[in-house]
Amino acid sequence: MTRVLMVSTDVVGPSMAGPGIRALELARVLARTHEVTLAIPAGSSPASLPYAVVHYQPGRIGDLAAAVAAAEVIVGQGFVFTSHPELLAASQPIAIDLYDPQILESLHLVRQVDPVTAAIEAQGFVVRTRAQLERGDFFFCATSVQRDYWLGALSVLGRMTPTLVAEADDDLRSLIDLVPSGLDPQPPRRDEPVLRGVHPAIPEDAFLLIWAGGLWDWFDPQLVVRAVAQLRETCPQLRLCFFAGARPNPDGPPIVTPEGVAVRELAAHLGVLNETVIMLDTWVPYAERGRYLSEADVGVSAHMPGIETHFAFRTRLLDYLWARLPILCSLGDSLGEQIAQAGGAICVAPYDLDGWCAALHQLYHNRVQCSTMAASSDGVARTFTWDAVAQPLVAFCDAPRRTAPDHVATERPAPVGLDPQVLAAKQAQLAALDHYARQLDTALNQKNQHIVHLERHIERIEMGRVMRLLKLFTRQR
Known part of the structure; x- marks a missing residue:
């Protein structure tokens, strides 16, 4: 010893x-x-x-x-x-x-x-x-x-x-x-609901996407928000929930990332914040995360291409594996591609909004495929x-x-x-x-x-210009 x-x-x-x-x-x-x-x-x-x-x-x-x-x-x-x-x-x-x-x-x-x-x-x-x-x-x-x-x-x-x-x-x-x-060898079990029928924007019959983990600069959560916004009519029960609370920090106050702020602003701009896109304001406790994951239908993670992605190991995908969730993620991550080879994930090219929309639409309307993907991930989970x-x-x-x-x-x-x-x-x-x-x-x-x-200020200026042009166009007509 x-x-x-x-x-x-x-x-x-x-x-x-x-x-x-x-x-x-x-x-x-x-x-x-x-x-x-x-x-x-x-x-x-x-x-x-x-x-x-x-x-x-x-x-x-x-x-x-x-x-x-x-x-x-x-x-x-x-x-x-x-x-x-x-x-x-x-x-x-x-x-x-x-x-x-x-x-x-x-x-x-x-x-x-x-x-x-x-x-x-x-x-x-x-x-x-x-x-x-x-x-x-x-x-x-x-x-x-x-x-x-x-x-x-x-x-x-x-x-x-x-x-x-x-x-x-x-x-x-x-x-x-x-x-x-x-990951723990035993998958999480559903307990008292924490999201479905509890959060005002998440009905009990929602098709729930979970983004578990931080919103760092090398991720592309805005792509997923845009996809969900585009699918409001064809997938009315689709919901996207971010674990978006401030990250615990041993050196000072909890960390709020610029990307997290940007995602919230984009969702508000597209009119989906707190409707089809939900951002949890507090950090999900480690012991409680299984309750959230067990209520989800799909785990999602999108990232940008680059050297960080090439060498990354996306630990949030392990949480999805643990909960036996089908996974939708970007190409380029070694763990995501390993799960995809086993049949438990769909990988979409970075920046491919149409690809994300198509994959989400497919999973939303084919629950049998979701179940098959979840079962396929079981073997991979047991190795981790x-x-x-x-x-x-x-x-x-x-x-x-x-x-x-x-x-x-x-x-x-x-x-x-x-x-x-x-x-x-x-x-x-x-x-x-x-x-x-x-x-x-x-x-x-x-x-x-x-x-x-500064980006917020520039966006407000640009929006003001657009509104003025629309008013001018209306008057000329």
């Missing part, structure tokens, strides 16, 4: 997003065979868990030092390695979660800011990622495409040494393997249970080892303290960068909000 420290970079509690859910569930699997401690940001409020929990203050360097010293293996993801350099400075084996290629996401997040700020912000992601790739002993990600991407990065950084290749398995699974997000997907991480914790350079690997290192010189160097390199990165993140969010306000 190994003492494992799992560090969540995100809030863990009743309301949480993907990173927190992932840390919670992977820790749950590891705790069956190991002694697990889950470190969570201050402000988290999890229910009773089958393992130890410690709280830390995000960004307060050294806050995790005691938990690190007591551990034999450290597992973490993302920004937490930058804001807490005591993690990368530890001498114990470290497993690093790379399921979210943040470098690629940053390209979307900074594209509307000035070039200098964008370049600095993007470089910050590169520095943070490089520090993790240079120090980690085992890495895990979500898809084979992601794994190829990270193998290239590790190769360039000199991590594939002749010694490692000679001692490891031929395909280097001992260095980096697949641990996608997972948390117990199944977590096995490579479990295996690493069973036999932890050092593979990072300038350290001697041992079969089972004894817990040791932090090297003060290494810690000081990491603090100097990473603490200032993290502080500056947080300032840039705040500025970026403010600029995005400003852009949204």
